[in-house]
Amino acid sequence: MTTTQTPTAPEPVHQRIDAALHRLASFGGDLVDHANRIGAILWSPPRIVVVGRLKAGKSTLVNALIGAPVAETAALEATNVVTVYENGAPSRADVVLTDGSRGPVPLSFGTTVELGHSPTDVAYVHRYVPSQALSRITLVDTPGLATLTVANAAATERALIDGFEQTRAASVDADAAVFLFDSMPRSDEIDFLHRVGFTPLNTLGVLSRADGFGRGVLGRRDPIGHATRHAAVLAERLRDVVGSVVPVAGLLAQTAHTGAFTERDARALAALAPFAPLELFDLLDADDGTLPVPREQVVRLIDMVGEYGLVHGRHAATGGAHGVNGWLTSVSGIDPLTAVLDRSLRRFAVLHRAGRILSELDSLAYSHPARDGIREIVSTLDSDPVLVPVGLLRALKSLLETDPDAPAVAELTRVLRGTTIAACLDVDPATPPEQLRAVAQERLVAVQAQSLSTRSAAEDVALAALTRAYMSMFRAGS
Ligand SMILES: Nc1nc2c(ncn2[C@@H]2O[C@H](COP(=O)(O)OP(=O)(O)OP(=O)(O)O)[C@@H](O)[C@H]2O)c(=O)[nH]1
Ligand SMILES: [Mg+2]
Numbered sequence: 482m483t484t485t486q487t488p489t490a491p492e493p494v495h496q497r498i499d500a501a502l503h504r505l506a507s508f509g510g511d512l513v514d515h516a517n518r519i520g521a522i523l524w525s526p527p528r529i530v531v532v533g534r535l536k537a538g539k540s541t542l543v544n545a546l547i548g549a550p551v552a553e554t555a556a557l558e559a560t561n562v563v564t565v566y567e568n569g570a571p572s573r574a575d576v577v578l579t580d581g582s583r584g585p586v587p588l589s590f591g592t593t594v595e596l597g598h599s600p601t602d603v604a605y606v607h608r609y610v611p612s613q614a615l616s617r618i619t620l621v622d623t624p625g626l627a628t629l630t631v632a633n634a635a636a637t638e639r640a641l642i643d644g645f646e647q648t649r650a651a652s653v654d655a656d657a658a659v660f661l662f663d664s665m666p667r668s669d670e671i672d673f674l675h676r677v678g679f680t681p682l683n684t685l686g687v688l689s690r691a692d693g694f695g696r697g698v699l700g701r702r703d704p705i706g707h708a709t710r711h712a713a714v715l716a717e718r719l720r721d722v723v724g725s726v727v728p729v730a731g732l733l734a735q736t737a738h739t740g741a742f743t744e745r746d747a748r749a750l751a752a753l754a755p756f757a758p759l760e761l762f763d764l765l766d767a768d769d770g771t772l773p774v775p776r777e778q779v780v781r782l783i784d785m786v787g788e789y790g791l792v793h794g795r796h797a798a799t800g801g802a803h804g805v806n807g808w809l810t811s812v813s814g815i816d817p818l819t820a821v822l823d824r825s826l827r828r829f830a831v832l833h834r835a836g837r838i839l840s841e842l843d844s845l846a847y848s849h850p851a852r853d854g855i856r857e858i859v860s861t862l863d864s865d866p867v868l869v870p871v872g873l874l875r876a877l878k879s880l881l882e883t884d885p886d887a888p889a890v891a892e893l894t895r896v897l898r899g900t901t902i903a904a905c906l907d908v909d910p911a912t913p914p915e916q917l918r919a920v921a922q923e924r925l926v927a928v929q930a931q932s933l934s935t936r937s938a939a940e941d942v943a944l945a946a947l948t949r950a951y952m953s954m955f956r957a958g959s
Pocket of ligand 1: 534536537538539553554623693729730731732787
């Protein structure tokens with residue numbers, strides 16, 4: 482490992498686990514099936530779940546990310562079942578019931594799922610959509626959390642808890658979360674995230690509906706600029722919950738990415754250019770025929786680009802639908818969001834998935850008649866320096882569950898976040914390799930000293946994982 486390489490790159494992690502699965506399959510018998518089943522988990526894209534309050538804009542954001550209007554967002558239609566959107570052709574849907582059974586369900590009008598079951602019997606709907614965007618991640622849309630809809634929260638929780646044995650088949654196995662809120666999240670929403678086992682490393686905050694933030698488009702401050710500054714404040718306040726907070730106007734991104742905006746819409750928007758913003762809304766309210774385009778057309782524009790787009794998108798409309806789509810994309814914040822999803826969130830999602838697979842192997846090593854051979858495979862993986870970050874993340878998760886105030890929490894988080902050895906050690910990026918070695922050795926000694934008086938089994942595991950991490954950093958410099 483050199484200082485320029487990331488110690489948490491996922492691809493070598495995949496290769497190591499794949500090699501271990503080949504060894505597992507070589508034992509023959511039912512272990513071939515186990516290896517295939519676990520291999521399918523390994524090679525499928527990580528699952529990112531979108532959670533948040535009722536009407537926070539979750540389904541709209543899912544559509545924007547997929548680039549097709551597949552998730553229901555009608556103002557009166559709340560999402561009432563967890564829905565997994567996975568890349569696949571032809572477009573189709575399965576329903577997975579709470580007893581783990583699964584069967585195909587028809588799609589009406591090409592997108593709406595005909596459940597044929599009461600939502601309380603449904604664990605989740607599995608939608609296959611041909612989509613380039615879904616080839617790297619699978620997205621999971623969830624019913625909104627709200628104190629008034631306990632059933633919704635229960636449905637989401639039931640599908641997210643990574644249950645073993647009896648609930649495994651009915652769990653969506655999420656690896657990371659996008660947490661949407663349009664103001665400060667409530668404590669019950671935060672509790673929910675902790676309960677389903679997400680850490681700030683695999684949770685990204687989204688300040689949604691940024692186009693209407695504060696007093697909206699008619700306010701003194703630009704809502705998106707205001708939302709951007711507020712996102713930085715929220716990121717600081719929510720640092721125990723999310724890794725960062727990105728402001729996003731999902732509606733604007735959805736319109737731009739789904740091709741909903743036509744040339745006719747662009748002409749109508751351009752025709753509204755002569756009016757001052759306030760005058761525009763007054764004329765719309767008065768509905769006295771003074772507007773140069775029919776009222777329904779203006780209402781359609783607001784449905785697609787919001788009041789913000791109506792006011793500020795007019796200048797872009799002279800460039801036609803293409804001009805408007807480009808402008809919508811740039812102000813929506815979708816590109817920065819996609820970049821974070823693709824880099825940090827996906828990285829931790831992949832590590833999380835790898836951890837899940839190691840747990841599967843652990844339980845096989847415990848229960849299978851060929852346990853000795855399987856234990857050998859597990860111990861080879863456990864001592865592999867490439868899998869160090871997987872062990873760190875597993876240790877962090879269990880420490881957060883049992884002893885969230887333990888000092889190792891901050892240390893594990895820092896080492897996991899680092900993409901270079903210097904960052905993992907929290908030293909100047911220009912630190913020469915021999916000095917990095919010395920710092921790694923100091924940390925190693927400190928961790929070993931702490932190991933003499935631990936408070937819990939989870940802390941023991943955490944310190945062992947840190948020992949392995951510092952050891953591999955120490956060796957990397959030699
Ligand atoms: N102006 C504006 N409106 C938005 C934005 N995102 C969503 N909306 C609107 O908010 C309403 C709810 O959006 P959804 O995406 O259905 O919200 P949801 O969180 O999936 O709602 P539930 O599934 O019912 O919890 C819809 O009318 C959307 O058009 C946004 O970024 N800006
Ligand atoms: Mg929804």
